Amino acid sequence: MKALATATTVLLAIGAVPASAAETKDMKIALSNNFAGNSWRQAMLKSWETVTKQAVADGVVAEAPAFTTSENQATEQAAQIQNMILQGYNAIVIDAASPTALNGAIRQACDAGIVVVTFDGIATEPCAYRIAVDFKKLGGMQVDYFKSRGIKGNLLEVRGLAGVFVDDEIHDGIEAGVKADPDLKIVGSVHGNWTQTVAQKEVAGILPTLPDVAAVATQGGDGFGTAQAFKDAGRKTPVIFLGNREDELSWWKQQKDATGYQTMSASIAPGSSTFAFWVAKKLLAGEKLPQDMVLPITVVTQDNLEDQLKHTEKGSVTNVEYKEADVSGLLAGLKK
Amino acid sequence: MLAALRGRIAAAPWIWSFLGTAATWLVTVSISGGRGGEEIISAALTFSAFTVLVSLGQMMVITTGPGNVDLSIPSVIALSSAVAMLVMDERAGMIVPGLAAAVAAGLAVGGANYGLIRLLRIPPIIATLSSSLVVMSVAIVLGRGLKIKPPQVFADAVTTKVAGVPLLAIVALAAAVAIAFVLERTLYGRTVSAIGQSRRIARLAGLDVERASLLTYMLSGGLAGLTGALIAGFSGGNSLDQGAEYLLLTIAVVVIGGTSVSGGRASVPGIWGAALFMFLIVTMLNASGVSPGLRMLITGLIIIGVIAVGGSERAPR
Known part of the structure; x- marks a missing residue:
C-alpha cells in the first residue's frame, strides 16, 4: 500500500513539473461534501454545478464532479476521500464533516500530491488549504x-x-x-x-x-x-x-x-464552494496562495433588502457565485 | 395495600412519564419565578402533538416485535410536507387533497418498507434506513430550492386554539384514543400485540401475521405523512430538515412511555406522557441557563433515570 502511494506520488510529481498557468485543462477537481439535507447545502451544490460546468465547457479543467455522502458521517467522508485519491483527482475540495476526523485521509491525499482545499467545514490538517469564515x-x-x-x-x-x-x-x-x-x-x-x-x-x-x-x-x-x-x-x-x-x-x-x-x-454565501473551486484551480496552476484564507460575509441591510431578495431564489439563501477574477481580487486584498 | 399499589403501577408503566412531566414543569416554573406556567403547557401541548402523532406509528411498529423499527420517519416527513405544499399550492380549496396526498405518500413508503422486509428478507432496521435514503432523494428532487407557503386558512387552522387548547393537541389526542381502541378492541390490534409476543405462535393461532405487519408499517408511514403536512402548515412551509429531530425522538418517546422495546406490549398513554416530558426537559434546561454540554448530559441522565425507575417495576417477561 505504501509502495503504491509512493509510486503514485512520484508519477504525480512528474506530471506536476511543468505546471504553469493554462496547464489545468487536463486536470480533475472533485468536491467532497458530507451533507445535502438543507437549503444552504442545496444552493452550495447548485453553485458548484453552475460554475464548474461553465469552467469545463471553457476548457479550464477536464472535469469537476461533486460527491455527497449519504450519511453525515466523518468516517464515510474519509472513505470517500480515499476513493478520490485512487481515482486520480488532482485536487479535492472538501466541506468537512469534522475539523479533525478527516485529517488522516487528507494527509494521504497530500502525500499523493493532491491539492486539498477545505471550506465552510474546514480541516485542521496543516497540508490542507482552509477557506474559513470569521x-x-x-x-x-x-x-x-x-x-x-x-x-x-x-x-x-x-x-x-x-x-x-x-x-x-x-x-x-x-x-x-x-x-x-x-x-x-x-x-x-x-x-x-x-x-x-x-x-x-x-x-x-x-x-x-x-x-x-x-x-x-x-x-x-x-x-x-x-x-x-x-x-x-x-x-x-x-x-x-x-x-x-x-x-x-x-x-x-x-x-x-x-x-x-x-x-x-x-x-456566508453558499457560493463559497465556487470560491474554493477557483482556489483549487489556481493552486493547480502553480500559484502560491496562503494556507489560510477568509471568506467575506454577505450582508443584507434595510436599503438593499429588495434588491437582494430579487436575486435570492425561492427557498434558498442569498448567494454569491465567484468568478476567477473575483477570487484573484479578494486574495490580492488579503495579502495586504 | 402497598402491594396493590405496586401492582397498579406495574400495570401502568406510563405513569412515570407523567410524574416526570409534572416534576419538570414545577421546576421550570420555579426557575422562571412563577412566570408563564400556563403558556408553557400550551406550547408543550402544541409541539408534543407532532411528536405524539409520529410516535404512535413508531410504537405500533416496535410492538410487532424485536428488530422492528421505522427509521424512515424523518424522510417521510420531509417528503410529505413537500407533497402537501405542492398540492395545496397556497389554495384553500386544495387543503384536503393536499393532506390526502401527504398521507398517501406516507402509506406508500410504509408499504414499500414492508415489501423490502418481506420480499427481500432485509432486517427492518436496514430496510427502513435504506428506503429513507431513497425517500429523502425524492424529497430533495421535489422540494429542491423551494419552500412553499401553506394556504392561510390551513396555517390558521393548525395554530388555532379551541377553548384554550391547541387544535393540534386535540387531533393528536383523538389519534391516540383511536389507536388505543384499535389495539385493545380490534383483531388487527390484538394481532399486533400477539406478533410482538411470539410471531410463531401468532401464526400457528391462525392470525394473519403478514397482513398485520404490512398494515403496521403503512400506519407508521401514514401518520408520519400527516405529521409532515401539519408541520409545514404550522411552520410556514415545507423544508427538508424538518423531520430530522423525529428519528431518535420517536424511539425515545416510545421507550420512556413504557412500551416494551422487545415488542408485544404497547402503552398509548405513555406516548403522550413521554412526548410532554421530552419537550419540558428541554424547556427546563433552557430556562435554567446551564451550558449546552451540561444540558445534554442532564437530558441523558434524566432519560436513563426514568427508564430505570419505570423498568424496575415491571414484571419479568
Missing part, C-alpha cells in the same frame, strides 16, 4: 448592529447545533460583544440547530419563562422560526437578526412594508 465576527456584528440601533435590554440567543465549532465561534462573538455593553443582557439561550422548525419549537418553549425580549441574536436558518414563535405567543416582535435565508428575507420584507420593521441579515 464566525466570531458574524456574532460580534449582531451586537454592533443592536448597539447602532440603540437597543437596550434583554437579548435572546438562538444558537446552532451544540458541540459544533461554528456554533461555539458565533456564540463567543455574541458573548464578547454583550460583555462589552452594559445595556444588553442575555436572558435566555436555546439551540435552534440552524433549522426553522427546531428554532420555533425551542423559542416557543422558553418564551413563557422570559421577561420582555428586545432583540434576538441568531445563527442563520433560525430567524423565521423564531419570528413564528413570537407571533404564536402573542408577543411583540423583537429585532431579530436574520441569516439571509429566503423565507427570512421575505418575512422581513412583509414586516417592513406593513410596519416599517427594521433589522439586518448576514451569513
Whole structure:
C-alpha cells in the first residue's frame, strides 16, 4: 500500500513539473461534501454545478464532479476521500464533516500530491488549504448592529447545533460583544440547530419563562422560526437578526412594508464552494496562495433588502457565485 | 395495600412519564419565578402533538416485535410536507387533497418498507434506513430550492386554539384514543400485540401475521405523512430538515412511555406522557441557563433515570 502511494506520488510529481498557468485543462477537481439535507447545502451544490460546468465547457479543467455522502458521517467522508485519491483527482475540495476526523485521509491525499482545499467545514490538517469564515465576527456584528440601533435590554440567543465549532465561534462573538455593553443582557439561550422548525419549537418553549425580549441574536436558518414563535405567543416582535435565508428575507420584507420593521441579515454565501473551486484551480496552476484564507460575509441591510431578495431564489439563501477574477481580487486584498 | 399499589403501577408503566412531566414543569416554573406556567403547557401541548402523532406509528411498529423499527420517519416527513405544499399550492380549496396526498405518500413508503422486509428478507432496521435514503432523494428532487407557503386558512387552522387548547393537541389526542381502541378492541390490534409476543405462535393461532405487519408499517408511514403536512402548515412551509429531530425522538418517546422495546406490549398513554416530558426537559434546561454540554448530559441522565425507575417495576417477561 505504501509502495503504491509512493509510486503514485512520484508519477504525480512528474506530471506536476511543468505546471504553469493554462496547464489545468487536463486536470480533475472533485468536491467532497458530507451533507445535502438543507437549503444552504442545496444552493452550495447548485453553485458548484453552475460554475464548474461553465469552467469545463471553457476548457479550464477536464472535469469537476461533486460527491455527497449519504450519511453525515466523518468516517464515510474519509472513505470517500480515499476513493478520490485512487481515482486520480488532482485536487479535492472538501466541506468537512469534522475539523479533525478527516485529517488522516487528507494527509494521504497530500502525500499523493493532491491539492486539498477545505471550506465552510474546514480541516485542521496543516497540508490542507482552509477557506474559513470569521464566525466570531458574524456574532460580534449582531451586537454592533443592536448597539447602532440603540437597543437596550434583554437579548435572546438562538444558537446552532451544540458541540459544533461554528456554533461555539458565533456564540463567543455574541458573548464578547454583550460583555462589552452594559445595556444588553442575555436572558435566555436555546439551540435552534440552524433549522426553522427546531428554532420555533425551542423559542416557543422558553418564551413563557422570559421577561420582555428586545432583540434576538441568531445563527442563520433560525430567524423565521423564531419570528413564528413570537407571533404564536402573542408577543411583540423583537429585532431579530436574520441569516439571509429566503423565507427570512421575505418575512422581513412583509414586516417592513406593513410596519416599517427594521433589522439586518448576514451569513456566508453558499457560493463559497465556487470560491474554493477557483482556489483549487489556481493552486493547480502553480500559484502560491496562503494556507489560510477568509471568506467575506454577505450582508443584507434595510436599503438593499429588495434588491437582494430579487436575486435570492425561492427557498434558498442569498448567494454569491465567484468568478476567477473575483477570487484573484479578494486574495490580492488579503495579502495586504 | 402497598402491594396493590405496586401492582397498579406495574400495570401502568406510563405513569412515570407523567410524574416526570409534572416534576419538570414545577421546576421550570420555579426557575422562571412563577412566570408563564400556563403558556408553557400550551406550547408543550402544541409541539408534543407532532411528536405524539409520529410516535404512535413508531410504537405500533416496535410492538410487532424485536428488530422492528421505522427509521424512515424523518424522510417521510420531509417528503410529505413537500407533497402537501405542492398540492395545496397556497389554495384553500386544495387543503384536503393536499393532506390526502401527504398521507398517501406516507402509506406508500410504509408499504414499500414492508415489501423490502418481506420480499427481500432485509432486517427492518436496514430496510427502513435504506428506503429513507431513497425517500429523502425524492424529497430533495421535489422540494429542491423551494419552500412553499401553506394556504392561510390551513396555517390558521393548525395554530388555532379551541377553548384554550391547541387544535393540534386535540387531533393528536383523538389519534391516540383511536389507536388505543384499535389495539385493545380490534383483531388487527390484538394481532399486533400477539406478533410482538411470539410471531410463531401468532401464526400457528391462525392470525394473519403478514397482513398485520404490512398494515403496521403503512400506519407508521401514514401518520408520519400527516405529521409532515401539519408541520409545514404550522411552520410556514415545507423544508427538508424538518423531520430530522423525529428519528431518535420517536424511539425515545416510545421507550420512556413504557412500551416494551422487545415488542408485544404497547402503552398509548405513555406516548403522550413521554412526548410532554421530552419537550419540558428541554424547556427546563433552557430556562435554567446551564451550558449546552451540561444540558445534554442532564437530558441523558434524566432519560436513563426514568427508564430505570419505570423498568424496575415491571414484571419479568
